[in-house]
Amino acid sequence: MARSVYVTGIDRGDGRQVVELGVMELLTRQVDRVGVFRPLVHDGPDRLFDLLRVRYRLSQDPATVYGMDYQEAAALQAEKGTDELVAQLVERFHRVARDYEVVLVLGTDFHATQLPEELALNARLANEFGASVISVVGGKGQPAESVRAETRNAFRAYESLGCDVLAMVANRVAPEDREVIAERLAARLPVPCYVIPDEPALSAPTVAQITQALGAEVVLGDDSGLARDALDFVFGGAMLPNFLPALTPGCLVVTPGDRADLVVGALAAHSAGTPPIAGVLLTLNERPSEEILTLAGRLAPGTPVVSVSGNSFPTAAELFSLEGKLNAATPRKAETALGLFERYVDTTDLLKRISVARTGRVTPMMFEHDLLEQARADRRRVVLPEGTEERVLRAADVLVRRDVCDLTLLGDVEVIRKKAADLGIDLKDTQLIDPAGSELRQRFAERYAELRAHKGVSVELAHDVVSDVNYFGTLMVQEGLADGMVSGSVHSTAATIRPAFEIIKTKPEASIVSSVFFMCLADRVLVYGDCAVNPDPNAEQLADIAVQSAATAARFGVEPRIAMLSYSTGTSGSGADVDKVREATKLVREAHPELKIEGPIQYDAAVEPSVAATKLPGSEVAGQATVLIFPDLNTGNNTYKAVQRSAGAVAVGPVLQGLRKPVNDLSRGALVSDIVNTVAITAIQSQPTASA
Incomplete structure (x- = not known):
């Protein structure tokens, strides 16, 4: 029988979707197959x-997710009673449970359900499903004492009905009350109570949601602009000098369509970042002239301008009744929700209480989850020199929303702010530095000249060198102003890592800098090295790469079993290329007898047990290798790309190893998710326990 977690509440408006999403995130870190069941819909x-379904790539047939709709449930309960209703829902639940390792149950929503004693129904269903309960209590607009009383009462209600209550969650509480509520509930409840503050960005509708709800027409703007949250509404009626000071960050400007001065003024303020707005809503079915709209599009490309036929007063009434919703079209809200959940819920303790044993398989999603969790556990600062690049800004948005690490973006600060505003990204918690005008420039020039004095570098020359974002970022790491650096989305590998070779240099125990890729296959993670840095390492260098790669693998939860790859296995072949691998294997065994290593060995014998049983029977590595060391860059780079494209593997990297402090390179084709993963890896590498 699958383990089940039942998330429920006591009333509507509790924002429970944050908890449901957070629990799903926890479950998918542990097991590959998570089912979802909503008894009533x-x-x-x-x-x-x-x-x-979209976020966690669920393959579950949507028809199996639902028990029955509320209307059918109410009729069945009225005609045949609660026992029959529960019996049918239990039967439909078990159809899901038998196919999954764990099931997340989404309780009823207490909204127009026509079901008497709805709390008791949820409790009974949880008991019949064999599910443990997480109960959510909404605290929006309530004083602290009311939130505490409702939370205690909800716990007593579910406990008295025989439920196994895992935890209580007081959600959407006033931020200033969060700590005192948490302290007092901790002293009064026998189970953990997590208190999550209200986050306006979650309840704020996006411009797209407003457009749909009002039946508005999009005059200007793109999908990115329409995805912005409308955190406030500012109604235009005053003259421009009095109107501009009223603008607030993330506001939606609502103005009659014939007020071209307010439209242009608001968009000009957005373009300058003072402040960035969500967009403009035109009323009265009026529009500025084509000339004004052309100017507007040039002032703030992508910023939405939408038009409705009604006047401002009824439009305002509709706007204030709208509330943002988590859905597949609002991925940034999902990141915000998960960031809140992970910040205010002790996820490690909650996982222990859920008692879901981790599966032996490691999927790409599990590996990525673990990266973020490890990075978050000991917060670091990572500097991103390519601060004006859109993909980097989007990755920074995810990292900040998920509370993964602190960030510094380098580049022209005004350009960064404008691009962020155009993308609807809030950089208030991100450090921005322009190397050209930074007060650190002279200090870094003197430090670089000192480090490169043996090459004849003067302070004057160094002053020019350190204005380069990669040199500046590397010096931030060297001087302890950042813990690691990630670059390369628009710079070459050489431009990214050359400053690290000159400034940070290699660890005493490492002879060279090398790299690995984490190759996330459907059911496991393999480590490939070196696929990015060293063209043709000799035996000593190849041994060093193997030892470094094993340490990196262990640091990221992959038990190292090293395969030194060649075109022959064991003693079956000879020649300079095979001899190099054989010698490297010997060097590793002599220096590190604790490591499991086999070589030379062919790829198929390294990873396929049936082949290993024939070619190297009795080997503790053959057929189950996790760290695969290629003899040269040509072989390694082509192999990782072939596996990535042909097997659908997720390739995370390259991750550099051997430097005194972490600097990592991105592919120039890196996706936003690649950047997020690489930043998380860099943060982990910089943590005190890191050996990679």
Whole structure:
């Protein structure tokens, strides 16, 4: 029988989707196959399940997710009683449970359900499903004492009905009350109570949601602009000098369509970043002239301008009734929600209480989850020299929303702010530095001249060199102002790592700098080295790469079993290339007898047990290798790309190893997710326990 977790509440408006999403995130870190079951559902799209399906790549047939709709449930309960209703829902739940390792159950929503004693129904279903309960209590707009009382009462209610209550969650509480509520509930409840503050960005509708709700027409803007959260509404009626000071970050400007001065003024303020706005909503079915719209599009490309036919007053009434929803079309809200959950919930303790044993398989999603969790556990600062690059800004947005690490972006600060504003990204918690005008420039010039004095570098020359973002970022790492650096989305590998060779240099125990890729296959993670740095390492260098790669693998939770790859296995071949691998294997065994290593060995014998049984029977590495060391860059680079493209593997890297402090290079084709993963890896490498 699958382990089940039942997330429920006591009333509507508790924002429970944050908890449901957070629990799903925890479960998918542990097991590969997580099922979802919603006993009762309203007509229409299920936005949360759509989000879970897309985000976690669920293959579950949507028809199996739902027990029955509320109307059918109410009729069945009225005609045949609660026992029959529960019996049918239990039967449908078990159809899901038998196919999955764990099931997340989404309780009823207490909204127009026509079901008497709905809390008791949720409790009974949880018991019949054999599910443990996480109960959520909404605290928005309530004083601290009311939140505490409701949370205690909810716990007593579910416990008295026989439920195994894992934890309580007080959600959407006033931020200033969070700590005192948490302290007092901890003293009064026998189970953990997590207190999550209200986050306006979660309840704020996006411009796209507003456009859809009002039946508005998009006059200007792109998908990125329409995805912005409308954190506030500012209604234009005053003259421009009085109007501009009223603008607030993330506000949606609502103005009659014939006020071209306010439209242009608001967009000009956005372009200058003072402040960035969500967009402009035109009323009265009026539009500025084509000339004004052309100017508007040039002032703030991508910023949405939408038009409705009504006047400002009824439009305002509709706007204030709208609330943002988590769904598949709002991935940034999902990142914000997960960031809140992970910041205020002790996820390690909650996982222990859920008692879901980790599966032996490691999927790409599990590996990526673990990276973020490890990085978050000991917060570091990572500097990103390519601060004006869109992909880097989007990655920074994810990292900040998920509370993974502190960030410094380098580049022209005004350009960074403008690009961030155009993308709807809030950089208030991110450090921005322009190397050209930074007060650190002279200090770094003197330090670089000192380090490169043997090459004849003067302070004057160094002053020019350190204005380069990669040199500046590397010096930030060297001087302890950042813990690691990630670059390369628009710079070459040489431009990224040359400053590290000159300034940070290699660890005493490392003879060279090398790299690995984490190759995330469907059911495991393999480590490939070296696929990015050293063209043709000799035996001593190849041995060094193997030892470094084993340490990196262990640091990231992959038990190192090293295969030294060649075109022959064991003693079956000879020649200079095979002899190099054989010698490297011997060197590793002599220096590190604790490491499991085999070589020379062919790739198929390294990873396929049936082949290993024939070619190297009895080997503790053959057939189960996790760290695969290639004899040269040509072989390694081509192999990793072939596996990535042909097997659909997720390749995370290259991760540099051997430097005194972490600097990592990105592919110039790196996706936002690649950048997020590489930053997390860099943060982990910089943590005190890191040996990579």
